[in-house]
Amino acid sequence: MRFKIYRFNPEIDKKPYVQEYVLDKVEPGMMLLDALKIIKEQDPTLGFRRSCGEGVCGSDGMNINGVNGLACVTALSDLSSPVEINPLPGLPVIRDLIIDMDQFYKQYRAVKPYLTRKEPLPELELKQSPKERDKLDGLYECVLCACCSTSCPSFWWNPDKFLGPAALLQAGRFLQDSRDQSTSERLEALEGPFKLFRCHTIMNCVQVCPKDLNPTKAIGEIKKMMLTKTI
Amino acid sequence: MNKKNITYRRFDTLIIGAGGGGLRAALQLSEAEASVAVVSKVFPTRSHTVAAQGGVNAALANVSEDNWHWHMFDTVKGSDYLGDQDAIEYMCRAASKVVYELEHFGVPFSRLDNGSIYQRPFGGQSKNFGGAQATRTCAAADRTGHAILHSLYQQNIRAKTHFFDEYFAVDLIKDEEGNIQGALIFDIKSGDIVVIEAKTTLIATGGAGQLYRTTTNALINTGDGMAMSLRAGVPLQDMEFFQFHPTGIAGRGMLITEGARGEGGYLVNGLGERFMERYAPNAKDLASRDVVSRSIATEIREGRGCGPDKDYILLKLDHLDESVIQKRLPGIRQTCKTFLGLDPAEKAIPIFPTAHYTMGGIPTNRYGQVVTPVKDTPEEAVQGLYSAGECACVSVHGANRLGGNSLLDILVFGRSAANHIITQLQENRFHRQLYQPSVDQALERLFRWDKKGDGESVEGLRKELKKVMDENCGVFRTQEVLDEGIAKVSALAERMKDAVIDDHSDIFNTARVEALELENIMDVALATVYSAAARTESRGAHSRIDYPDRDDINWMKHTLYFSENRSIDFKPVRTKPLSVDSFPPKPRIY
Ligand SMILES: Cc1cc2nc3c(=O)[nH]c(=O)nc-3n(C[C@H](O)[C@H](O)[C@H](O)COP(=O)(O)OP(=O)(O)OC[C@H]3O[C@@H](n4cnc5c(N)ncnc54)[C@H](O)[C@@H]3O)c2cc1C
Ligand code: SF4
Ligand code: SF4
Ligand code: FES
Numbered sequence: 076m077r078f079k080i081y082r083f084n085p086e087i088d089k090k091p092y093v094q095e096y097v098l099d100k101v102e103p104g105m106m107l108l109d110a111l112k113i114i115k116e117q118d119p120t121l122g123f124r125r126s127c128g129e130g131v132c133g134s135d136g137m138n139i140n141g142v143n144g145l146a147c148v149t150a151l152s153d154l155s156s157p158v159e160i161n162p163l164p165g166l167p168v169i170r171d172l173i174i175d176m177d178q179f180y181k182q183y184r185a186v187k188p189y190l191t192r193k194e195p196l197p198e199l200e201l202k203q204s205p206k207e208r209d210k211l212d213g214l215y216e217c218v219l220c221a222c223c224s225t226s227c228p229s230f231w232w233n234p235d236k237f238l239g240p241a242a243l244l245q246a247g248r249f250l251q252d253s254r255d256q257s258t259s260e261r262l263e264a265l266e267g268p269f270k271l272f273r274c275h276t277i278m279n280c281v282q283v284c285p286k287d288l289n290p291t292k293a294i295g296e297i298k299k300m301m302l303t304k305t306i
Numbered sequence: 307m308n309k310k311n312i313t314y315r316r317f318d319t320l321i322i323g324a325g326g327g328g329l330r331a332a333l334q335l336s337e338a339e340a341s342v343a344v345v346s347k348v349f350p351t352r353s354h355t356v357a358a359q360g361g362v363n364a365a366l367a368n369v370s371e372d373n374w375h376w377h378m379f380d381t382v383k384g385s386d387y388l389g390d391q392d393a394i395e396y397m398c399r400a401a402s403k404v405v406y407e408l409e410h411f412g413v414p415f416s417r418l419d420n421g422s423i424y425q426r427p428f429g430g431q432s433k434n435f436g437g438a439q440a441t442r443t444c445a446a447a448d449r450t451g452h453a454i455l456h457s458l459y460q461q462n463i464r465a466k467t468h469f470f471d472e473y474f475a476v477d478l479i480k481d482e483e484g485n486i487q488g489a490l491i492f493d494i495k496s497g498d499i500v501v502i503e504a505k506t507t508l509i510a511t512g513g514a515g516q517l518y519r520t521t522t523n524a525l526i527n528t529g530d531g532m533a534m535s536l537r538a539g540v541p542l543q544d545m546e547f548f549q550f551h552p553t554g555i556a557g558r559g560m561l562i563t564e565g566a567r568g569e570g571g572y573l574v575n576g577l578g579e580r581f582m583e584r585y586a587p588n589a590k591d592l593a594s595r596d597v598v599s600r601s602i603a604t605e606i607r608e609g610r611g612c613g614p615d616k617d618y619i620l621l622k623l624d625h626l627d628e629s630v631i632q633k634r635l636p637g638i639r640q641t642c643k644t645f646l647g648l649d650p651a652e653k654a655i656p657i658f659p660t661a662h663y664t665m666g667g668i669p670t671n672r673y674g675q676v677v678t679p680v681k682d683t684p685e686e687a688v689q690g691l692y693s694a695g696e697c698a699c700v701s702v703h704g705a706n707r708l709g710g711n712s713l714l715d716i717l718v719f720g721r722s723a724a725n726h727i728i729t730q731l732q733e734n735r736f737h738r739q740l741y742q743p744s745v746d747q748a749l750e751r752l753f754r755w756d757k758k759g760d761g762e763s764v765e766g767l768r769k770e771l772k773k774v775m776d777e778n779c780g781v782f783r784t785q786e787v788l789d790e791g792i793a794k795v796s797a798l799a800e801r802m803k804d805a806v807i808d809d810h811s812d813i814f815n816t817a818r819v820e821a822l823e824l825e826n827i828m829d830v831a832l833a834t835v836y837s838a839a840a841r842t843e844s845r846g847a848h849s850r851i852d853y854p855d856r857d858d859i860n861w862m863k864h865t866l867y868f869s870e871n872r873s874i875d876f877k878p879v880r881t882k883p884l885s886v887d888s889f890p891p892k893p894r895i896y
């Protein structure tokens with residue numbers, strides 16, 4: 076199997092180039108991360124992030140044959156050769172497949188992604204019915220891999236003004252939590268033409284999310300909440 | 307790397323590690339308005355706490371009657387009586403409070419119909435000091451670690467904790483009197499070197515699962531903090547006790563949580579037998595992990611494995627309601643589909659005992675203070691140094707950890723270490739004069755990788771090390787095999803001195819990071835084989851074919867391994883709890 080990988084080390088290279096690697100032995104069940112690890116044994120200068128190897132840490136987001144995804148849960152058998160691998164698009168490249176995610180994290184922090192309580196806390200747990208808890212399914216599982224936001228054209232054009240699908244999914248996660256007590260502040264903070272309303276329901280984010288989450292739906296729910304609030 | 311341009315930064319406290327342990331401590335400190343720097347080699351939510359599945363133990367009694375004292379008994383018994391009973395009492399008493407706090411931080415626990423936190427049965431849990439199965443593990447589906455880690459990070463954002471994301475800690479800084487003064491770190495993104503001066507330093511760097519080839523641990527779990535402590539002259543405790551989880555996916559290592567058996571799953575061998583009934587007539591598939599792993603290994607060794615090569619066992623969940631699997635075990639369902647192309651609701655999962663958890667680690671007391679023997683005192687606090695989480699050894703897990711007790715450990719002792727640090731900070735208002743020779747020593751270790759020319763490859767050594775650890779320090783051990791292990795790991799450590807890397811660039815040089823990690827895991831491997839060869843009994847996870855019995859007369863003691871001269875020492879187990887009666891050693895039957 077052949078791999079065409081984006082290479083760029085700003086210390087050495089004047090501009091990015093594509094390097095080809097060949098893997099002779101592809102075993103059944105092998106994931107793209109397994110292949111990258113073997114390639115890195117041959118060429119230790121190849122840079123990419125990775126940690127858990129099972130799709131829970133969100134480290135190894137990359138653009139694989141034109142689609143964003145996590146290398147560790149992408150089966151080689153699902154890919155056509157040569158596999159073209161690029162860094163996630165839209166954010167600055169630090170080196171090879173490693174992007175600078177500062178802007179992505181900034182937008183995440185901007186939605187105040189933490190539970191807020193105004194009343195004193197009880198000695199035991201805050202009660203939440205299974206039905207109320209079900210509303211968090213599909214929202215809390217995000218691994219912050221940035222596959223979605225870096226596939227979103229609105230985020231590409233305005234990464235500093237539009238929050239992007241990942242951050243908005245988090246905003247939704249706290250708006251939907253029956254325990255949170257800042258609903259109106261959260262909604263107010265999302266007003267204006269950019270932060271939320273730059274989403275044009277293009278749905279790229281939904282197609283790429285490796286955790287099968289649906290930011291577009293979460294964004295739709297927030298828009299609905301805003302409408303009911305103004306009525 | 308740029309040797310001249312070193313930045314010096316000052317904080318009250320330095321925390322190395324942003325997993326559950328580090329983040330819980332950081333939150334406590336930030337809320338007490340201490341200036342705290344958290345250093346992590348990966349972005350905090352990528353720490354391996356994120357992978358924890360099944361849940362965290364606390365006797366909330368939401369499902370069935372329970373109390374902390376029963377939890378304490380189970381933990382002592384689970385530890386095969388090697389756990390320190392003062393620390394265990396402390397942990398089990400604190401458990402409910404710590405879990406309620408987590409809930410208040412926003413952790414999306416699954417819920418029972420009455421709106422309280424969902425709990426499931428886990429291995430080694432009992433009512434009434436060894437009676438019927440208890441239901442003690444608080445869970446957010448099978449993504450409890452993710453839920454906890456993200457919530458803790460989020461609360462730290464609120465508390466404005468200072469993060470150094472993607473910085474690698476190289477070594478501790480220690481002055482002539484033995485005070486720890488912080489650490490030398492570098493920014494992985496730029497190669498810039500920073501010395502963090504701190505009045506107190508907490509090591510929370512997690513486990514060392516990368517010792518072995520097939521492991522449930524992430525690639526970053528290379529025992530860095532343990533090795534840093536060794537190099538600072540601190541011993542490692544009880545390193546012979548390494549937990550093999552009964553149900554890793556065969557050949558691949560991804561974990562299938564014990565919660566799968568808690569929800570009603572069970573194991574079958576090649577003959578279709580529920581063999582755990584033979585080994586643990588009462589608890590069956592929910593016996594303690596060391597017991598289940600040994601039973602699986604025995605079934606396979608005696609030719610009753612599954613598959614064409616009879617080299618794995620099957621975990622059956624396909625008799626459960628599909629809705630149970632979807633609601634309670636969605637994460638492992640996704641993992642099985644991705645890595646095996648198999649839906650556990652329809653087909654049994656091939657599993658094998660897999661390297662999972664480091665019971666041993668940096669010796670601490672229940673305040674998180676690192677302790678080491680000085681002359682005749684077995685436990686003297688190392689000034690300025692704390693440790694919590696999987697890298698530490700309090701010891702609440704002794705010779706075998708119960709499922710659901712590690713998340714509890716990292717939270718309880720992350721919190722208590724922070725509280726102790728807060729009192730220390732009140733007494734120590736100023737930073738001590740930085741001891742430059744110690745900084746230079748750390749720099750030397752770092753710059754050693756700038757060496758050019760031919761030499762051993764890091765990748766090759768890493769592969770060989772894992773192979774040796776698999777073959778010479780696995781589930782079953784003998785003196786001969788362990789002695790050979792010592793010889794082999796020592797030879798690899800010797801060859802390590804000639805290792806070189808080709809990449810000497812500064813910007814995100816992952817080759818350099820991996821080289822430093824290999825050095826660390828090599829030191830931890832030495833500690834592990836030396837400690838294992840020293841203990842001539844079988845206890846918990848340390849299973850000696852040549853010494854099959856537990857020997858309470860000679861071996862109710864903790865092992866200490868020192869890097870200097872690779873020497874071994876011992877210290878007594880703390881069998882006296884804080885307020886209740888001691889649980890004396892008894893035969894362990896499940
Ligand atoms: C797959 C899996 C499932 C598990 N499930 C459960 C469960 O259900 N219940 C339970 O109780 N336990 C479970 N455990 C065990 C438990 O999750 C871990 O023991 C625990 O999360 C460890 O937390 P920690 O904070 O000590 O370390 P980690 O979460 O591993 O964090 C270590 C931190 O240290 C940092 N670090 C390390 N070295 C350096 C360095 N040199 N420089 C800078 N930073 C560094 C890392 O970046 C990271 O932030 C599970 C473990 C695994 C592997
Ligand atoms: S649906 Fe919205 S957020 Fe998602 S890709 Fe499209 S514009 Fe971006
Ligand atoms: S929503 Fe999905 S794609 Fe986006 S960051 Fe989260 S896990 Fe990644
Ligand atoms: S390595 Fe963790 S998500 Fe891929």
